[in-house]
């Protein structure tokens with residue numbers, strides 16, 4: 001609950017064990033809150049004062065005997081011993097001398113009129129009208145005084161209780177606000193308790209199916225373990241690593257595993273924790289988080305769901321969100337501020353990298369991005385194995401089969417399936433989890449996922465497999481094309497149903513006409529394969545076609561590669577000062593309508609011509625297409641070597657981009 005949870009028990013003499021709230025007085029006032037320690041002492045002083053005053057009162061002001069019975073009091077009046085009676089609501093006080101002394105003298109010694117021994121009798125009044133008559137008869141002087149002698153009660157009622165009352169109300173409110181600082185201005189500063197977690201037990205072995213991501217993070221662990229190795233050599237250490245991937249793929253798990261492997265403290269916050277009602281609170285929290293982390297270095301700060309604060313500021317035309325912007329700015333400032341050699345590393349996770357503010361991705365911030373993707377067949381089996389370690393499996397359970405029928409599932413889904421299967425076994429009164437339980441669990445989960453559109457039907461899988469194989473084969477057959485590195489039909493990240501990854505052999509700055517056409521070919525390979533195999537075409541090639549068309553257009557308008565406008569650039573480039581990576585500079589057209597029409601026709605002509613060629617090539621290699629697609633359907637992903645083995649006889653390679661369906 002609190003930062004300085006030490007709570008000094010020695011100071012709570014009265015009740016050292018009690019630490020609960022709402023304990024009146026003597027209670028250990030907030031044993032665990034530093035700011036209140038002063039208060040505790042004040043209360044102590046007040047208590048001492050009260051006790052002292054009542055003692056004083058008792059000793060000097062009222063030399064009162066213990067109360068006597070009313071009857072005895074009456075008897076003393078009758079006998080004439082009591083000569084004077086003071087009547088108050090709470091007591092009748094009888095004095096043995098007539099002299100009325102007021103106000104009461106400080107010391108009996110200094111009062112010459114006061115007989116040395118004036119005995120005082122006191123009784124609790126009864127509603128007895130006779131007593132007045134009796135006193136009249138005996139000539140006793142009597143008079144009423146309002147509430148004399150109740151000094152202690154007065155103090156308690158008029159001062160101590162109200163103060164105590166307000167004090168407790170105040171304390172209660174403070175607790176309610178969850179304020180640890182005891183300062184109204186810092187409301188909520190620390191509410192989303194930022195506590196470093198030590199001793200994290202998660203290890204890389206608890207994460208499976210995301211080997212690429214693991215490989216990248218191993219280096220981070222190594223840095224945290226022995227930063228000196230890197231700093232000595234003058235190496236630059238990453239400050240921030242961004243884990244990007246769909247929900248449930250194990251991003252949070254990986255971050256914990258990094259902390260666990262490195263054995264360092266782990267500060268975890270969710271992006272949403274920073275976004276508060278009050279402007280400035282999020283920023284304060286960021287500051288606080290970094291301050292604590294710097295004190296604890298080496299350590300890891302993990303910001304989950306970074307997109308909650310890291311949304312692009314630019315897209316915020318309508319109003320914008322001040323609070324979030326301030327928080328984001330503070331985060332940027334802090335990230336720039338700390339020294340990369342201090343042993344502090346910031347991990348963040350998001351499933352919406354597209355909405356992130358570009359400033360976050362600049363060098364010195366989250367400059368390293370790690371893709372945490374959906375697991376393929378092998379990965380899924382490994383994940384199932386991890387999660388069923390603690391589950392009693394029957395001998396006939398085939399996790400590989402479970403993995404085969406869970407295409408497209410992420411780690412969280414698989415963990416869920418194992419758990420669901422175990423529950424089904426318990427419900428069925430079985431001692432071991434059987435294959436049937438798994439099948440039922442999968443069915444249940446699939447139904448849920450289908451609603452969320454995350455499961456691909458078998459027919460769609462086939463289409464995707466042939467589509468991707470089409471890309472890959474065309475790439476292999478196109479001279480000068482970049483070699484295929486990976487083909488996969490595991491839905492990747494965001495929207496793509498499959499992908500074919502090509503790796504350039506070398507950096508390219510110039511491309512020949514043939515190579516550009518080769519790129520168009522590879523892009524068209526997907527759709528051509530679909531048409532060839534299924535006799536119909538799907539929407540899956542939309543992105544490919546956009547890219548192919550774009551290349552074809554540029555060949556005509558920019559590179560002067562058309563027959564009519566050979567060596568003529570039809571578009572004027574804007575000031576391209578920022579280099580080729582920056583966004584397309586503004587283009588303005590400098591040609592007539594007729595030329596536009598020619599361009600459109602020429603694009604269609606080029607693409608159409610290449611498409612026929614591609615389809616023809618694939619048609620001639622139909623057996624190969626079937627083999628590769630078949631294996632792809634089975635294994636879900638093929639790496640470079642597996643692919644090469646399949647097309648032993650013919651090899652070639654082009655383009656440098658990732659071609660996704």
Ligand code: ADP
Nearest residue numbers: 206207208247248249250251252253411412415
């Ligand atoms: P994310 O943060 O990417 O949304 P999580 O890390 O929170 O996903 O994963 C949720 C749970 O699913 C984990 O706690 C773990 O049990 C399981 N899980 C997810 N991915 C994996 C994986 N790759 N290997 C093992 N378990 C996983």
Ligand code: MG
Nearest residue numbers: 251252304349
């Ligand atoms: Mg998460």
Ligand code: ZN
Nearest residue numbers: 526544660661
């Ligand atoms: Zn494609």
